[in-house]
Amino acid sequence: MNEWDFFLPAELHDLILALKFGRHFKGEFRLTTFGETLVGHPSRLFWLGAPFYLFRIDHSRNSRLKEEWLFVS
Numbered sequence: 001m002n003e004w005d006f007f008l009p010a011e012l013h014d015l016i017l018a019l020k021f022g023r024h025f026k027g028e029f030r031l032t033t034f035g036e037t038l039v040g041h042p043s044r045l046f047w048l049g050a051p052f053y054l055f056r057i058d059h060s061r062n063s064r065l066k067e068e069w070l071f072v073s
Contacts, residue, residue, distance in 0.1 A: 018052070
């Protein structure tokens, strides 16, 4: 196993910010009101976060390949 086989903490941070579950406030990272409603509800968190992570996040930075892939439809 190497570091690319694990979910990067930076991606989790970016995901929380993009979905507005949390924000930076006076040097601290805090949950928003919406983020606080998800505490204790892992299934709701999964169903909101998984589609966004799978379909809206650029995963190319985690690629082991040095080349950029161009998809032509």
